[in-house]
Amino acid sequence: MDQMKVAYEAMLSLAAEMVWDEALRKHRSEQIYSEIDSALAKGDEVAFRLLTDELKTLEH
Structure with missing residues (x-):
């Protein structure tokens, strides 16, 4: 039972991190x-080109 709890907590942590990363990216x-x-x-x-390059990198 404890093993399942540890795995569940790890999956929740990973899911939370994915949501956080997506929010930051957005x-x-x-x-x-x-x-x-x-x-x-x-x-x-110059600024336009730098920003569009950053945007392209961010969206990949």
Whole structure:
């Protein structure tokens, strides 16, 4: 019984970590989109390219 409890707790921990990682990834993606909009508005091509590269990396 204790072995099952340990396995269950490990699975819960892993599931929580996956949810947390996804929330962080989503939040960062939203930040990047906002920064991309600002870079486009300013005509900052360097920032735009860096941000789109980061976004591509984040989404893979």
